[in-house]
Amino acid sequence: MVKIGYLGPRGTFTKLAVDTAFNGENKQSFTTIPECIDAVYRDEIDIGVVPLENAIEGTVQLTVDYLVHQVRLPVMAEIVVPIQQHLLVKPGFTGELSELSSVYSHGQAIAQCHQFLHSHMPDANMNFTSSTGKAAEMVSESGESIAAIGNRLAASEYGLTIHQENIHDYPNNHTRFAVLAKDKEIIRIKHEAETEKTSLLITLPSDYAGALYQVLAAFAWRKMSLSKIESRPMKTGLGNYFFIVDVNQPYDDVLFPGVKAELEALGCDVTILGTYPVHQIDL
Amino acid sequence: MVKIGYLGPRGTFTKLAVDTAFNGENKQSFTTIPECIDAVYRDEIDIGVVPLENAIEGTVQLTVDYLVHQVRLPVMAEIVVPIQQHLLVKPGFTGELSELSSVYSHGQAIAQCHQFLHSHMPDANMNFTSSTGKAAEMVSESGESIAAIGNRLAASEYGLTIHQENIHDYPNNHTRFAVLAKDKEIIRIKHEAETEKTSLLITLPSDYAGALYQVLAAFAWRKMSLSKIESRPMKTGLGNYFFIVDVNQPYDDVLFPGVKAELEALGCDVTILGTYPVHQIDL
Numbered sequence: 001m002v003k004i005g006y007l008g009p010r011g012t013f014t015k016l017a018v019d020t021a022f023n024g025e026n027k028q029s030f031t032t033i034p035e036c037i038d039a040v041y042r043d044e045i046d047i048g049v050v051p052l053e054n055a056i057e058g059t060v061q062l063t064v065d066y067l068v069h070q071v072r073l074p075v076m077a078e079i080v081v082p083i084q085q086h087l088l089v090k091p092g093f094t095g096e097l098s099e100l101s102s103v104y105s106h107g108q109a110i111a112q113c114h115q116f117l118h119s120h121m122p123d124a125n126m127n128f129t130s131s132t133g134k135a136a137e138m139v140s141e142s143g144e145s146i147a148a149i150g151n152r153l154a155a156s157e158y159g160l161t162i163h164q165e166n167i168h169d170y171p172n173n174h175t176r177f178a179v180l181a182k183d184k185e186i187i188r189i190k191h192e193a194e195t196e197k198t199s200l201l202i203t204l205p206s207d208y209a210g211a212l213y214q215v216l217a218a219f220a221w222r223k224m225s226l227s228k229i230e231s232r233p234m235k236t237g238l239g240n241y242f243f244i245v246d247v248n249q250p251y252d253d254v255l256f257p258g259v260k261a262e263l264e265a266l267g268c269d270v271t272i273l274g275t276y277p278v279h280q281i282d283l
Numbered sequence: 284m285v286k287i288g289y290l291g292p293r294g295t296f297t298k299l300a301v302d303t304a305f306n307g308e309n310k311q312s313f314t315t316i317p318e319c320i321d322a323v324y325r326d327e328i329d330i331g332v333v334p335l336e337n338a339i340e341g342t343v344q345l346t347v348d349y350l351v352h353q354v355r356l357p358v359m360a361e362i363v364v365p366i367q368q369h370l371l372v373k374p375g376f377t378g379e380l381s382e383l384s385s386v387y388s389h390g391q392a393i394a395q396c397h398q399f400l401h402s403h404m405p406d407a408n409m410n411f412t413s414s415t416g417k418a419a420e421m422v423s424e425s426g427e428s429i430a431a432i433g434n435r436l437a438a439s440e441y442g443l444t445i446h447q448e449n450i451h452d453y454p455n456n457h458t459r460f461a462v463l464a465k466d467k468e469i470i471r472i473k474h475e476a477e478t479e480k481t482s483l484l485i486t487l488p489s490d491y492a493g494a495l496y497q498v499l500a501a502f503a504w505r506k507m508s509l510s511k512i513e514s515r516p517m518k519t520g521l522g523n524y525f526f527i528v529d530v531n532q533p534y535d536d537v538l539f540p541g542v543k544a545e546l547e548a549l550g551c552d553v554t555i556l557g558t559y560p561v562h563q564i565d566l
Contacts, residue, residue, distance in 0.1 A: 031409055032390065034397040053344075061336075062394055069453070107315065107413060111345055114317040126314055130390060130411035170352070212512065213496070213503035220493035227524075229495065230513045233457075241510075 001026045002186050005036045005045040011133025011154035017081045017177050018049050019153065020281050021189045033062050034070070040180050041071045047187060052078065053176040063178060064232065064244060067273065068201055075199060075274030076187055077179035081281050085113050085168040088136055088148045088160040097121055097164070104128075104135035105149035113149055116167040136160055152283065179276075193277030196250040197227065203242045205267035212243065218262045219247065222255050244273070251275035284309045285469050288319045288328040294416025294437035300364045300460045301332050302436065303564050304472045316345050317353070323463050324354045330470060335361065336459040346461060347515065347527060350556065351484055358482060358557030359470055360462035364564050368396055368451040371419055371431040371443040380404055380447070387411075387418040388432035396432055399450040419443055435566065462559075476560030479533040480510065486525045488550035495526065501545045502530065505538050527556070534558035 004022060007014040008029025018027060025047075030036035033050050040048040050063050067073060089100070102125040103110065103117065109132050110117065117124070124147075129135040132150035139148040140158040147163065148154070155162055181187055204211045212231075219226060228246035249255075251272065260270045287305060290297040291312030301310060308330075313319035316333050323331040333346050350356065372383070385408040386393065386400065392415050393400065400407070407430075412418040415433035422431040423441040430446065431437070438445055464470055487494045495514075502509060511529035532538075534555065543553045 031411070032394040032397060034394055062391065065453075108345065111315040111317055114315060128314070128413035128417075130413050134411075170348075210499075210503035210506065210508075212509060213499040216493075216496040216499060220496035223493065225493075226495060226514075228514050231509075231511050233455075 002047060002188075003028060003045040004047045004049065005030050005039050006049045007031075007033055007036055007051060009131060009133050011136050011150060011157045012131055013081065013083070013151060013175050014049055014051055014177060015133075016151050016153040016283075017079050017175070017281070020081065020283065021079050021191060021279060023188065023190065034066050037063075037066055037071050037073065037180060040073055040182070043182075046181060046183070047076075048073075048180040049079070049177050050180065051175065052178045053174075061232065067180075068242065072271075073180045073182070075178045075276050076181045076184050077189060077193070077276045078197065078278045079177040079179060079189070079281060080174050080278060081177070082283060083112070083168060083173040083175055084151060084166055084283060085109055085132075085149050086152065086155065086162045087164040087167050088139060088150055088155050088158075089146075089163040090139065090144050091159065091161045093144045093161070093163065098123070100124055100145055100147045102127055102146040103149060104138050104146060106130070106132050106135065109135075109149045112169060112173070113167045115169045116164075133157065178274075189277075189279050191279045191281050193279050195248065195278045196276065197278055198247045198249065198251045198256065198275040199273040200245045200247065201242060201269075201271040201273050202245060202263060203269040214266055215243065215263060215268065218259045219245075222259065224249060224255060224259070285330060285471075286311060286328040287330045287332065288313050288322050289332045290314075290316055290319055290334060292414060292416050294419050294433060294440045295414055296364065296366070296434060296458050297332055297334055297460060298416075299434050299436040299566075300362050300458070300564070303364065303566065304362050304474060304562060306471065306473065317349050320346075320349055320354050320356065320463060323356055323465070326465075329464060329466070330359075331356075331463040332362070332460050333463065334458060335461045336457075344515065350463075351525065355554075356463045356465070357555075358461045358559050359464045359467050360472060360476070360559045361480065361561045362460040362462060362472070362564060363457050363561060364460070365566060366395070366451060366456040366458055367434060367449055367566060368392055368415075368432050369435065369438065369445045370447040370450050371422060371433055371438050371441075372446040373422065373427050374442065374444045376427045376444070376446065381406070383407055383428055383430045385410055385429040386432060387421050387429060389413070389415050389418065392418075392432045395452060395456070396450045398452045399447075416440065461557075472560075472562050474562045474564050476562050478531065478561045479559065480561055481530045481532065481534050481539065481558040482556040483528045483530065484525060484552075484554040484556050485528060485546060486552040497549055498526065498546060498551065501542045502528075505542065507532065507538060507542070
């Protein structure tokens with residue numbers, strides 16, 4: 001049976017993504033992103049699912065930095081899940097919002113629901129927990145006048161009721177997860193992929209005005225469309241940067257090798273981080 | 284007296300930045316980034332200090348998104364502080380690392396010290412807290428065989444001893460903070476600024492191959508050097524992006540208006556988020 005590792009604990013958005021995207025494989029929780037990536041690298045698990053863009057459980061920075069600096073594993077798929085934060089209470093609670101004295105959640109989840117909380121629960125105490133799952137656990141073990149902010153999975157894992165749905169400020173927020181594996185063939189995601197992407201890591205030889213412009217020229221004249229570009233400082237000191245570029249098309253034998261050869265002629269270092277399908281999941 | 288708000292609680296990296304950069308002004312802790320920004324906007328405080336790039340207390344995304352979508356306040360200065368994570372214990376503990384059974388910290392701080400923990404404390408239990416300050420508080424209130432990961436300020440705030448210095452994996456990690464205010468004149472930062480930057484928000488009219496290339500052309504032919512570029516999805520739906528661009532020079536009356544006019548002619552929207560000094564702080 002395929003072993004899938006994910007950034008836990010129970011009730012996190014990563015677990016929600018894994019449960020929604022994969023069938024009943026053997027699933028194992030890890031406590032940090034590096035531990036989950038290491039486990040794939042050492043063949044202790046077959047697939048690792050870690051956040052690529054998710055303000056609550058981990059930033060793109062930590063995952064990208066670890067893949068760039070420590071362990072090179074290819075991204076085999078991307079899973080995109082909408083962020084839906086709900087106000088969770090104990091099943092016995094049937095009162096009004098104003099009767100809830102305290103709200104527990106991860107600091108970023110509380111921040112994501114800032115407008116709702118400010119308008120509807122201005123007098124409630126805010127309490128920070130290490131994860132949204134932990135907040136749900138605490139509410140499940142306490143009295144009825146406190147609420148948690150978390151996702152649908154956190155509600156079902158800890159026996160809570162959704163008192164108010166979708167209390168997050170922005171309706172179109174998404175989280176992105178990278179599926180890491182050594183063997184592409186073992187990955188079976190339930191949802192069809194609509195698009196394919198290729199992610200590149202590009203290191204510039206030195207900082208100078210217009211360097212990035214030259215890099216982008218290699219894509220632009222080939223009409224290759226970029227869906228993301230982000231500069232990140234190298235860990236070797238200030239003033240050195242690398243770029244992560246997502247191209248909206250799968251790797252091929254003509255365009256990408258052409259880009260790579262041109263950029264290397266400019267003194268850049270180019271690494272293909274992965275070419276993979278993007279699975280957009282509706283909850 | 285100038286009132287400075289910051290993302291708390293005690294012992295965080297934001298508080299460390301505020302204490303190091305500012306003299307004895309009136310300082311007030313806020314529990315979320317939006318609350319701190321709102322307080323500046325409503326004139327409840329004069330200056331707000333929030334993380335711009337800091338994996339532990341908040342991501343650039345939340346601060347940038349809130350400034351872009353909710354409250355437009357200019358960035359008046361940037362403070363850059365090195366990340367230094369230490370292993371903190373109670374003063375009475377004088378044993379070996381192997382005698383510490385548990386480590387408490389924010390998940391991202393534990394992840395940042397992954398290699399140290401993996402090599403030197405493979406048997407210790409990892410416990411996640413909502414902040415590094417909270418971890419220090421818990422250790423200060425418990426027995427002697429547990430440790431926290433946090434900064435120097437967390438140690439002094441909670442009466443802990445630094446058992447091992449600088450246990451983070453990457454020596455050149457930094458956190459960046461935005462100093463928000465309506466009036467530039469009231470900001471007095473102790474450290475000299477070495478450079479100045481200008482941050483722009485650029486929205487493209489639609490996605491097409493090479494759009495970003497055209498945008499960068501406006502900077503490149505003027506030999507304006509960029510220190511950061513990041514694309515972020517608009518909250519209005521998938522497929523719309525805006526870009527945050529940091530230019531390594533202060534705003535002027537020739538080059539920047541020229542860039543703005545050219546980009547607007549291409550159908551872009553251009554907003555100056557701020558032109559400000561960068562204060563690099565050594566701890």
